[in-house]
Amino acid sequence: MSILVNKSTRLLVQGITGREGEFHTRQMIEYGTNVVAGVTPGKGGQVIEHDGAQVPVFDTVKEAVQETQANCAAVFVPPPFGCDAVFEALDAGVTGIVCITEGIPTQDMLRVYRFLKESNGWMIGPNCPGLISPGQCKVGILPGNIFIPGNVGLVSRSGTLTYEIVNELTLAGLGQSTCVGIGGDPIIGSSFVDVLCWFNDDPETKAVVMIGEIGGNDEEVAAQFIKEKMTKPVVSFIAGKTAPPGKRMGHAGAIVSGTSGTAQAKIEALQAVGVSVAELPSEVPALVEQALVS
């Protein structure tokens, strides 16, 4: 079992003929993801062939969905077209959207979020590595070879830091149900709470690893949720303990403004509700093992 994506995911790739889009489409096919369609306006009629798969390219998402019954979209388009691409997928009735694109303006995302909440779909990202249910389906740019199937759910605002921790989990024999990179932007489609909620309802997920960082208060909101609703143990790591205030540390959302959004505040909020917070990424597997035993 898993959350959001699995063997029955029928993936559509928006921006499939772009450099990143095409490269990662091939990677996803190799991983075993069922990529059923691609969309690039003006490139309809082309076919992307890889590893025995033939992926037809369409001009619009509407047409792609009609022809292939795609139910999930991976967005690889450049930032100026990101907002339009997400709206197009939602409009065409695609229920799952994974937006990899980095650099979408915040005001665009506010409109997207408003529309998303009125729809019955879910969205991961933008500015994220995507998600993977090991052994079943990968949507995004994550390196599939480091993941193994199992019972640990993982949710993170970061990319490579996630891989670092997943790698440690895998080496310790702790497989994963689903790993979700929710993205490093200030406004994202799914927050920690959304993903924790899905993991809470997934019978195969026995424990959750939550990787946060400075900026905003999503971790604090998650702590409240964990206290009130979460029935499974949560282990956490928070990046940016020593980041200076006012500086944007790479991710648009990773900024301490005044006294809000500090790593210390997040760690304290999580510890207060019984979450084990690792000091170092390498401590995460042991904490997960402890959590699974108790």
Added chain:
Amino acid sequence: MKIHEYQAKQILAKYKVPIPAGDVASTPEEAEAIAARLGKRVVIKAQVHVGGRGKAGGVKLAETPGEAKVMASQILGMNIKGLTVEKVLVEEAADIAEEYYLGITVDRAARRNVVMVSAAGGIDIEEVAATAPEKIAKLHLDPAIGMMDFHTRILAEEAGLNPAALRPASGFLKALYKAYVDVDASLAEINPLVLTKDGKLIATDAKINIDDNALFRQKELAELREQQEEDPIEAEAHRRGLTYVRLDGDIGILGNGAGLVMTTLDVVQREGGKPANFLDVGGGAKAEQVTNALDTVLLDKNVKGVLFNIFGGITRCDEVAKGILEATATMNIQVPIVIRLTGTREKEGQELLRGSNLIPAASMQEAARKIVDLVEAP
């Protein structure tokens, strides 16, 4: 991206948000001429990207054009928190009846734009929000509806503004919200918002920050970015297309991915070291990319050692190692470099580094400890 008060006011003027009459000056003579043209008492304000300029003596009142010239000569060239004042804004002094606070920004938690109004003007909004949140009227706006007249009435009433402000507040707030959305602002703050004795609302100060992600469609505003006010190495790094933040330590830090680099800074400090920078090399591992990044880190002459922390995912560790070896072979590097490679094909990557003068480390902690020891050694 921050812009100056006078630039923010140019945006406001375009959207018909009332601002005091005035202009920007680079010399005392220009300031005198502007004051003469206005023919009234004027305020002279330093244009720098830092707060607290009033306390630093960067804001002065002048009764006559002659006085304006003297005051401008005192403020121009002044150093405020490390920044030199190169321009002053000379504008008509408002006839103040009351001072309010008005701000529009993105509320991340609510995923909406939020408008904040307070009858307590000239305040530090963060402090008031922490100590007396009831003094701030807040309203989240639905992006599909925007700011309506009734919103402005609710805000004015809940903030307890003078009833005389109710009518002008409607036009003012709607115009400011339109400007905020149109220019892709992440913050538009009018503090103080002045109610004049003749019942008008005027933005006597204005602060607008622009969303960096939107600069591709705000080309005119993108040109306002001032290199001189940035740290010179940060400015050079941005020209090279790198995500670099300068810090005040002596250990250069590079890695791939924002979260991983942030964690590396934390681990280095935990081991007693002081990071000199944050640098996200990004995906891929071409020698050219590595050279560019390493060279940028070494522009900072405080750097006595470098820590490279890489997670090899789709780009494998052996490819990364090759890129680093190729890059360092062409550069004349005088400081120790510790490299930690983890992930796909890490053994092969570490094998390649053996025999080079690059110092390998098996874990992030070990890498941090090694570079801290090397930098501290005499």
